[in-house]
Amino acid sequence: MNRDQALVQACLQQDRTAQRTLYEQYGGKLFAITLRYMKNREEAEDVLQEVWIRIFSHLDSFRFDCPLEAWLKRIAINTAIRALQKQPQWKNFLDTDGLEISTHHEMSALDLLSVEELRSLIQQLPDGCQTIFNLYAVEGYKHHEIATLLGITEGTSKSQYSRAKALLQKEIKSISN
Amino acid sequence: MAAEEELWRKRLLDEEVTPPASVWQGIEAELDRSKRRKGFFWLFRIGGGIAAVLTLVGLGVWLPEVIRSSADSPKVDAVVSSSEAKDYPSTDRAPRSTSPLSAERVASRHGVGRQYPSRSVEKSTVVEVIAASQPTSILSSGHLANPDVIASLENLEFRWYKNRFQWNRPRLAVPSFAAENTEVKSNTTEKYLAFQTSGAPFQPGVQWPSLAQDAFAAVRETLQDDMPFFSTSGNRSPLPVERVDEMGIASVYDPNSLRPEQSFESGWVMQWSTNFGWFLTERWGVEVGLRYIQGANSTQSNVFSWNTQTAETQTFFEATVLQNKVQNASIIASRESLQSRYHLVSLPVQAVYRIPLNSSWEIAASGGFALDKMVVNQWTWANQSTEQIYRPEESSYRPASVSALGGVRAGRSLGTHWQANAGIFTQYAMSSWLSSEQVSMRPHQWGGQLGITYRWP
Numbered sequence A: 001m002n003r004d005q006a007l008v009q010a011c012l013q014q015d016r017t018a019q020r021t022l023y024e025q026y027g028g029k030l031f032a033i034t035l036r037y038m039k040n041r042e043e044a045e046d047v048l049q050e051v052w053i054r055i056f057s058h059l060d061s062f063r064f065d066c067p068l069e070a071w072l073k074r075i076a077i078n079t080a081i082r083a084l085q086k087q088p089q090w091k092n093f094l095d096t097d098g099l100e101i102s103t104h105h106e107m108s109a110l111d112l113l114s115v116e117e118l119r120s121l122i123q124q125l126p127d128g129c130q131t132i133f134n135l136y137a138v139e140g141y142k143h144h145e146i147a148t149l150l151g152i153t154e155g156t157s158k159s160q161y162s163r164a165k166a167l168l169q170k171e172i173k174s175i176s177n
Numbered sequence B: 001m002a003a004e005e006e007l008w009r010k011r012l013l014d015e016e017v018t019p020p021a022s023v024w025q026g027i028e029a030e031l032d033r034s035k036r037r038k039g040f041f042w043l044f045r046i047g048g049g050i051a052a053v054l055t056l057v058g059l060g061v062w063l064p065e066v067i068r069s070s071a072d073s074p075k076v077d078a079v080v081s082s083s084e085a086k087d088y089p090s091t092d093r094a095p096r097s098t099s100p101l102s103a104e105r106v107a108s109r110h111g112v113g114r115q116y117p118s119r120s121v122e123k124s125t126v127v128e129v130i131a132a133s134q135p136t137s138i139l140s141s142g143h144l145a146n147p148d149v150i151a152s153l154e155n156l157e158f159r160w161y162k163n164r165f166q167w168n169r170p171r172l173a174v175p176s177f178a179a180e181n182t183e184v185k186s187n188t189t190e191k192y193l194a195f196q197t198s199g200a201p202f203q204p205g206v207q208w209p210s211l212a213q214d215a216f217a218a219v220r221e222t223l224q225d226d227m228p229f230f231s232t233s234g235n236r237s238p239l240p241v242e243r244v245d246e247m248g249i250a251s252v253y254d255p256n257s258l259r260p261e262q263s264f265e266s267g268w269v270m271q272w273s274t275n276f277g278w279f280l281t282e283r284w285g286v287e288v289g290l291r292y293i294q295g296a297n298s299t300q301s302n303v304f305s306w307n308t309q310t311a312e313t314q315t316f317f318e319a320t321v322l323q324n325k326v327q328n329a330s331i332i333a334s335r336e337s338l339q340s341r342y343h344l345v346s347l348p349v350q351a352v353y354r355i356p357l358n359s360s361w362e363i364a365a366s367g368g369f370a371l372d373k374m375v376v377n378q379w380t381w382a383n384q385s386t387e388q389i390y391r392p393e394e395s396s397y398r399p400a401s402v403s404a405l406g407g408v409r410a411g412r413s414l415g416t417h418w419q420a421n422a423g424i425f426t427q428y429a430m431s432s433w434l435s436s437e438q439v440s441m442r443p444h445q446w447g448g449q450l451g452i453t454y455r456w457p
Helices: A003-012 A016-038 A039-060 A068-085 A088-094 A108-112 A115-123 A127-138 A142-152 A154-176 B003-012 B021-071 B103-109 B146-152 B211-223 B317-320
Strands: B078-081 B129-131 B136-138 B156-161 B164-167 B184-185 B191-203 B243-244 B250-252 B262-264 B267-279 B285-304 B314-315 B328-355 B361-381 B386-391 B400-413 B418-429 B444-456
Touching: A003 A016, A003 A039, A003 A127, A003 B211, A016 A068, A016 A115, A016 A127, A016 B021, A016 B211, A016 B267, A016 B361, A039 B021, A068 A127, A068 A142, A088 A127, A108 A154, A108 B003, A115 A127, A115 A154, A127 A142, A127 B003, A142 A154, B003 B444, B021 B191, B021 B267, B103 B262, B156 B243, B191 B285, B191 B418, B211 B317, B211 B328, B267 B328, B267 B444, B285 B317, B285 B361, B314 B317, B317 B328, B317 B386, B361 B418
Parallel strands: none
Antiparallel strands: B078 B129, B078 B184, B129 B136, B156 B164, B164 B184, B191 B267, B191 B444, B243 B250, B262 B285, B267 B285, B285 B314, B285 B328, B328 B361, B361 B386, B361 B400, B400 B418, B418 B444
16 A cells, blocks of 8 residues: 555545645645636635545545546646636637637747746636636647537637637737847 | 647646645635534434335335235125124034134124124124135124125125225125125234424423523623622622713613523424334324424523633523533623524334224324434524534533323325325423523424325235
């Protein structure tokens, strides 16, 4: 039994110390995820709390068929998306199917920006763009997977991603200049 | 993957940001709440389990009966009433082993050749015993009927109603042998499974004669050091009618409004129950069950206790009676309203007496005792979502108490097995819910109930 397995077993016994250890071990990575998906820190903290409640209440369904960290991150992403989908402005971006924006980008300036600045740039994207950009560019989802996950067409996913990249490029350029 | 996506991934995928401490505190609080909820619901799970077992047992008894009755023709065991009487002579002696009602008993109960035109069981006379499965007919004389009559009897059709077979006159094949609408009783015991819901006004029945004395004593103890203007003796409000503070501002207190108050208003209680019953005789039965009871009422209080360390505020009743926190500081302040909600499970055992009125209607009276188990008591301040929870193991609520209960209900048959019923009931706590010496709590209620009953022989 490796460390993660032992930790999960202890958490299943409602061992508060083990729960705290698990939280401290992965809380930072999950908070970074919720920060990237939500618009501000307060929302991200609320979602993070919900993420951990879901984790502790569904931990018995984790079968160790994938790394624990990947499972935790998936819950964080799904919880964040669920929270976004509850927001009234979520549906607005679904109408932009077919929106084409130039995809020629100069991203070398990325290296000049701090992680906090990059996260802030992503947070400033419109809702749908932000989620799709996170899923595609950072998490590595394919467009058809995103379409299934969000209940949108693959075309919408692609066009929103292009739009996100264009907006980011514009912002990065303005910062660089 | 394009280079720019790779760049984003590299910078952000494994990023870590330390969350603020408040997040873990929120998670921990939610985990604690969830744990409490789980603790609270185990009783309901047990209750549900018992109800399920009762249902399964009921089905287990009922299904074989249904299968048997559909496979065989009705077995008639004993005639219990008759609308008219007529003797039928026979010379054959009744074999005692072939009848559920022995010839000896029949013969001793009725005189040979006498006629009893009554409808009651004891006075029925013409056909005392009919056993279609073992064709035997014992007459009032204690003799068997002629074999040809028995053969005719076997061709008769009986209609199954509740726990009886009814013999329809138009189908009567044996002229003058048995009376019209002769009722034939099965020798099996009638059982039933009843599901009931009831609602009733609810009186918490709290008696606290020493409230004023207790509250004033606690308030004085709190305030005597730094507020010497308070009265320190007597069973009166410690607050003066008038006082002048350091700024020279005079305040007038209404002594009447400063009387300690802790009133428990009447509320409403709902009950949901599953009862299993069986009749030991034609009229008398026993009923056991499982009830979930939820009661709610409002309370008003102007005496409060607070923990000076945590600033946790409760009513004086909660702090001193329910939790025995005598070390808390006490004050008399403006009157506040709170909601109190009670959740209990109850195991009632009742005797039932029923009176059939006609083929469709019957009334039944019941009475007995119940063992009531307090599960949780919630207190909520008006207009606030926070609630204080008291369980017997952490408060002065007794783990269980006994109550007397009874009721009258009318039942209407909805077919062969189902019966709808409606009635009134009452329940009165025989012992206090509290272990406190100075405060007693004996709730009582009376109200209406509705239910549906499944019966089988």
